[in-house]
Every structure is written in structure tokens, then in C-alpha cells.
Amino acid sequence: MEQNTENLSQVRHVVLVLSGKGGVGKSTITTELALALRQEGKKVGILDVDLCGPSIPRMLSVGRPDVHQCDAGWVPVYTDAEKSLALMSIGFLMEDPDEAVVWRGPKKTALIGQFVTDVSWGELDVLLVDTPPGTSDEHLAVLENLKKHRVDGAVLVTTPQAVSTGDVRREITFCKKTGIRILGIVENMSGFVCPHCSECSNVFSKGGGEELAKLTGSVFLGSVPLDPQLSSSTEEGKDFMQSFPESATFSAISSICATLLKSLGN
Amino acid sequence: MEDVPSNANEHCPGTQSEQAGKASSCAAIAEIGEKLSTVKHKILVLSGKGGVGKSTFSAHLAHALASDVTxxxxxxxxxxxxxxxxxxxxxxxxxxxxxxxxxSPVYVEDNLAVMSIGFLLGSPDDAVIWRGPKKNGMIKQFLRDVDWGELDYLIVDTPPGTSDEHLSIVQYLSATNEVSLQDVRKEIRFCQKVKLPIIGVVENMSGFVCPKCKNTSQIFPPTSGGAEKLCADLSLPLLGKVPLDPRIARSCDEGRSFLNDIPESPAAQAYQKIVQHIQDYCSNREAEQSTT
Structure with a gap:
């Protein structure tokens, strides 16, 4: 099949969301950034390339729609009538949500190749690419297939503890080796405010993200606290940015979004 | 979907694999089988999702099992x-x-050996940007070329997912494994597909007790019933629930066992109970095998 580069021609910015470690909140940060960008009036797309654990469909409550085809390729799934948030995920292509994708690298590489080039995104301000943890097949495949198109850079997500920042240091080396600009570091799960007594506990330590940014000369985009309202919103697929505009988490995410837009030159 | 045909023999690397048809991998499997034949129990710690505490659990399971100096x-x-x-x-x-x-592996105690690719890297910034076949080669070396000695327990900590590393380790460790599992139905499907017995499920980060007011909050609310429902649905044993405790994260960052540091904490007690379940499972299995 002919490689289709047209599909990305109207996408203004491509941003990867990376982390060396799993479970630090890449998908949550991707989802909330997309929702925050939409509130800023941007048209946003999310490409979920985590083949073994796609979680974005659930976070955006789009269920398991059929993916349609058009002349230009696969039509992404829109979460709203205005088509301001488009999503494509491997989750849509699986028949059974419990089914494990037990694939080795070459097969993953082939599917991601299609994914990146065959989705008809149309006009987008920002395309966020949510990746699985690590620095392996999926990441190389995404980069190879995006080579013809410009990748603006990567947002790195970490939790504050050293075990996590240690993995992100490796991810920074990956970015340097592959020539990806680091747009900044987000510290997620930074402190938990007890709903009973308002005491803030640093469940996973604190400050690791900021320290790492200093150490590596990267921009620190901000920290997002642990917030049960945020985790239940993503579990239930509700728009946190719309439901809790008063919360500290909301302002943390909007400020990260604003800094990100600035570094993209908007 | 699967690239290994369902009727293929046990060690088939799959038609898409770069190892397909190469005799060396078959030889390696026999060699590894020989080398690890004296290991009494092989326990994999798996999870479909990252960051749920596989490494934390593996490390503390190792510490707890090694507290028996025999x-x-x-x-x-x-x-x-x-x-x-x-x-x-x-x-x-x-x-x-x-x-x-x-x-030679690195020893924490006389009876606790550790091996990781981390020991082979020059600096904490080194990234291992490898595709599947190279990762498989590394795992093969860990099993074949490391001087493990006689082992009662080999605990294997895995990356998240159900991919190259998991297929390799299952392929190399042959059918006598036992599995401890954290989280998610996908990984259970994986175990069923590759015919691994499941010891049980551990629910981690289950509730947070505020150190000031002692009230419990659910930071990660179990909206769909959590591990309890998962185990009930699939008739698997729930080995236990470990609460979130900031001291666990701190112990891990500093490389100490919090089971020794704070043995009286509810999290440490939950861990001990889970380890007991696993020990019981292993000794029952040993008894079963010696009678047959």
C-alpha cells in the first residue's frame, strides 16, 4: 500500500507524551491536556499507540465504536458534535476488551506504521501521541513513521520518586539520541491533600520532576497533585476540566497547557 | 491475532519471530532448562499496567523469602x-x-542474589533502545550465563504488558512456573494462553491512610469492584491488599526493605500475609509433585 503522508499535512503540531516508567499517568496527562487544549479553542487529536494497554477510550468515555474508513484512510472517533477532539486507539480494533495483545515487536511495528500514516485526521492544531512505557519497538516505529512529518517534541511525565525519575533520565537520553526536542517535564501524583483534614501528604515523595528538569536543563512544565476527583473522572470517562474548574488540579493542568502552547509557538 | 499457531509446540517462537526456524534458540531452551532444573520455584510477577508496584512487590517478596536463611x-x-x-x-x-x-549476580545478603540490566549500564542516563529480538537475547543470557547456583526461589520481575519479554521468559522457563499477578484481566488471558498457573492477585495502592488524621481515602477508587470482583469473576484467589504508604516509596528510593524498617505498619503486615500465601502455595505444590 502507498504510504499516505497527506493525512498529517493539516496537523499543525505533533507532540509525543513519553515516560520511561509505566503507570505514572501518561494517558491521564494526555487526556487532560487534550481537554485543556480544547477549552482553549484548539482542535485536538489523540493517537493511542499503547498496543498492550490502551486506556484512552475509557478515559474519554467513547466506548467501543466501529471505526469507519474513507478514501484517505481510517476516520478517527470524535468525542463531540463539534469534532474538536478526535481519537484513534488500538482499543477500537480489538473484539474483546479482555483480550491480551500478545505480539512481538515486528507485528507491533507494522500496525503502528499503519496507525500513524493511515488515520485521516483532517485539520488539527495539536496531535498528542500517547505511548507505552519504555524505549523500544513502539517508540522507534512512531518516530520512523513520523519522520516525513515534523515532530514538535515530547512531553515527559514522571512521578516524584527517584525510582520513576531514574527511568525518565533514560527517556531523556532516548530523546537526545533520536533527536526529539524535549518540550518539558510534568510531575504527576505530586502530593495528596487529605479530604478529611486538608493535610498534604507526599505519597510518592516530592520535587523529583523539578529537580530532574534542572539537572537535565529541561523546562519544568508543572506538577499535578494526586486527586481522587481526577482519578474517578478518568475512570468514568467524565471531562474533569469541565466538571471541576475550581480545583487546584484544574489550574495546574491549565497552566501546563498554557506553557506548552507557548513553547509550540502559539 | 496471535503469531504463534495454537497447535504449535511449546517453545515455538512464532512465524513472525526473527528466531523462527533457527536451531540456536531451540538449543538455548534445552540449555536453560538444564541450568534451571534445580530451581525449586519460579515465580513471575506480572501486570498489564505499569506503575502498579510490580518491582516494589518483587523486591519485598525476595526480602521476605530470604529472611529464612535456609x-x-x-x-x-x-x-x-x-x-x-x-x-x-x-x-x-x-x-x-x-x-x-x-x-556473578550481585548479592544483597548471602542468600539473596539480584540480576538486572541496570548492572550492565555505564551511567544512570544510559537508555536501552532495543527492539524485541535484542531484548530476547539479553533475557536468554540472564538465564543461561548467570551463575545462579542452587536456588529455592527465582523471582522474575517483568515490564508492563504482554509482549516480547513475557513471551521469552515463559518460553525459557518451561511449564513448571508459578505466577503471582497484579492487576488486569489481560494479563490473566495471557497466562491462560501460555498456560501459566496463577498463584493469585495482589491489589496494591489500596486506600491511603492520612498520617495526620488516620482517615482512609481512596486515591484510586475501585470503581468497577477492584481486585475483589476480578477474583470473584474469574475464580482466582485474592492474595491480599496493600495500602498506599508514603514510607514504602521512600524505602524503595533509598533501597531499603520497609519490611525490616517498619514491620508493624499495616502495609508491611499485608505484605507478610501475601508472602505467607505464596510460600504455602509453593510448599503444597512441592508436596503434590513428590507424591506423583
Whole structure:
């Protein structure tokens, strides 16, 4: 099949969301950034390339729609009538949500190749690419297939503890080796405010993200606290940015979004 | 979907694999089988999702099992791209040594050996940007070329997912494994597909007790019933629930065992109970095998 580069021609910015470690909140940060960008009036797309654990469909409550085809390729799934948030995920292509994708690298590489080039995104301000943890097949495949198109850079997500920042240091080396600009570091799960007594506990330590940014000369985009309202919103697929505009988490995410837009030159 | 045909023999690497049709991998499997035939129990720690505490659990399981000085315990970290076991075990900066009989693992205690790709990297910034076949090669070396000695327990900490590393380790460790499992139905499907017995499920980060007011909050609310419902649905044993405790994260960062540091904490007690379940499972299995 002919490689289709047209599909990305109207996408203004491509941003990867990376982390060396799993479970630090890449998908949550991707989802909330997309929702925050939409509130800023941007048209946003999310490409979920985590083949073994796609979680974005659930976070955006789009269920398991059929993916349609058009002349230009696969039509992404829109979460709203205005088509301001488009999503494509491997989750849509699986028949059974419990089914494990037990694939080795070459097969993953082939599917991601299609994914990146065959989705008809149309006009987008920002395309966020949510990746699985690590620095392996999926990441190389995404980069190879995006080579013809410009990748603006990567947002790195970490939790504050050293075990996590240690993995992100490796991810920074990956970015340097592959020539990806680091747009900044987000510290997620930074402190938990007890709903009973308002005491803030640093469940996973604190400050690791900021320290790492200093150490590596990267921009620190901000920290997002642990917030049960945020985790239940993503579990239930509700728009946190719309439901809790008063919360500290909301302002943390909007400020990260604003800094990100600035570094993209908007 | 699957690239290994369902009727293929046990060690088939799959038609898409770069190892397909190459005799060396078949030879390696026999060699590894021979080498690990004296290991009494092989326990995989798996999870479909990252960051749920696999490495933390593996490390503490190893510490707890090794607290019995008559047992020889080894912890193998096959998370090639994100090895966190060296830090959690307090072994950062350690190097592997060569000996006549292979690579020597790094010892935390006399009866607790650790191996990780982290010991082979020059600096904490080194990234291992490898595709599947190279990762498989590394795992093969860990099993074949490391001088493990006689082991009662080999605990294998895995990366998240159900991919190259998992297929390799299952392929190499043959059918006598036992599995401890954290999280998610997908991984259970994986175990069923590759015919691994499941010891049970551990629910981690289950509730947070505020150190000031002692009230419990659910930071990660179990909206769909959590591990309890998962186990009930699939008739699997729930080994236990470990609460979130900031002291666990701190112990891990500093490379100490919080089971020794704060044995009276509810999290440490939950861990001990889970380890007891696993020990019971293993000794029952041993008894079963000796009677048959």
C-alpha cells in the first residue's frame, strides 16, 4: 500500500507524551491536556499507540465504536458534535476488551506504521501521541513513521520518586539520541491533600520532576497533585476540566497547557 | 491475532519471530532448562499496567523469602528498558563480575542474589533502545550465563504488558512456573494462553491512610469492584491488599526493605500475609509433585 503522508499535512503540531516508567499517568496527562487544549479553542487529536494497554477510550468515555474508513484512510472517533477532539486507539480494533495483545515487536511495528500514516485526521492544531512505557519497538516505529512529518517534541511525565525519575533520565537520553526536542517535564501524583483534614501528604515523595528538569536543563512544565476527583473522572470517562474548574488540579493542568502552547509557538 | 499457531509446540517462537526456524534458540531452551532444573520455584510477577508496584512487590517478596536463611533466593529483573530493581534493592552503581562459571549476580545478603540490566549500564542516563529480538537475547543470557547456583526461589520481575519479554521468559522457563499477578484481566488471558498457573492477585495502592488524621481515602477508587470482583469473576484467589504508604516509596528510593524498617505498619503486615500465601502455595505444590 502507498504510504499516505497527506493525512498529517493539516496537523499543525505533533507532540509525543513519553515516560520511561509505566503507570505514572501518561494517558491521564494526555487526556487532560487534550481537554485543556480544547477549552482553549484548539482542535485536538489523540493517537493511542499503547498496543498492550490502551486506556484512552475509557478515559474519554467513547466506548467501543466501529471505526469507519474513507478514501484517505481510517476516520478517527470524535468525542463531540463539534469534532474538536478526535481519537484513534488500538482499543477500537480489538473484539474483546479482555483480550491480551500478545505480539512481538515486528507485528507491533507494522500496525503502528499503519496507525500513524493511515488515520485521516483532517485539520488539527495539536496531535498528542500517547505511548507505552519504555524505549523500544513502539517508540522507534512512531518516530520512523513520523519522520516525513515534523515532530514538535515530547512531553515527559514522571512521578516524584527517584525510582520513576531514574527511568525518565533514560527517556531523556532516548530523546537526545533520536533527536526529539524535549518540550518539558510534568510531575504527576505530586502530593495528596487529605479530604478529611486538608493535610498534604507526599505519597510518592516530592520535587523529583523539578529537580530532574534542572539537572537535565529541561523546562519544568508543572506538577499535578494526586486527586481522587481526577482519578474517578478518568475512570468514568467524565471531562474533569469541565466538571471541576475550581480545583487546584484544574489550574495546574491549565497552566501546563498554557506553557506548552507557548513553547509550540502559539 | 496471535503469531504463534495454537497447535504449535511449546517453545515455538512464532512465524513472525526473527528466531523462527533457527536451531540456536531451540538449543538455548534445552540449555536453560538444564541450568534451571534445580530451581525449586519460579515465580513471575506480572501486570498489564505499569506503575502498579510490580518491582516494589518483587523486591519485598525476595526480602521476605530470604529472611529464612535456609532458603536461597534470586531476583531477576527482565525490565530491559526501565530496570528499577537495582535502586529498590539499594544496589545502584553495582557491576556484574565475570567468573569461570559465568556472570556473578550481585548479592544483597548471602542468600539473596539480584540480576538486572541496570548492572550492565555505564551511567544512570544510559537508555536501552532495543527492539524485541535484542531484548530476547539479553533475557536468554540472564538465564543461561548467570551463575545462579542452587536456588529455592527465582523471582522474575517483568515490564508492563504482554509482549516480547513475557513471551521469552515463559518460553525459557518451561511449564513448571508459578505466577503471582497484579492487576488486569489481560494479563490473566495471557497466562491462560501460555498456560501459566496463577498463584493469585495482589491489589496494591489500596486506600491511603492520612498520617495526620488516620482517615482512609481512596486515591484510586475501585470503581468497577477492584481486585475483589476480578477474583470473584474469574475464580482466582485474592492474595491480599496493600495500602498506599508514603514510607514504602521512600524505602524503595533509598533501597531499603520497609519490611525490616517498619514491620508493624499495616502495609508491611499485608505484605507478610501475601508472602505467607505464596510460600504455602509453593510448599503444597512441592508436596503434590513428590507424591506423583
Amino acid at each position: 532458603k536461597e533466593v534470586a531476583l531477576l529483573d527482565i525490565d530491559i528498558c526501565g530496570p528499577s530493581v537495582p535502586r529498590i534493592m539499594g544496589l545502584e552503581g553495582e557491576q556484574v563480575h565475570q567468573s569461570g562459571s559465568g556472570w
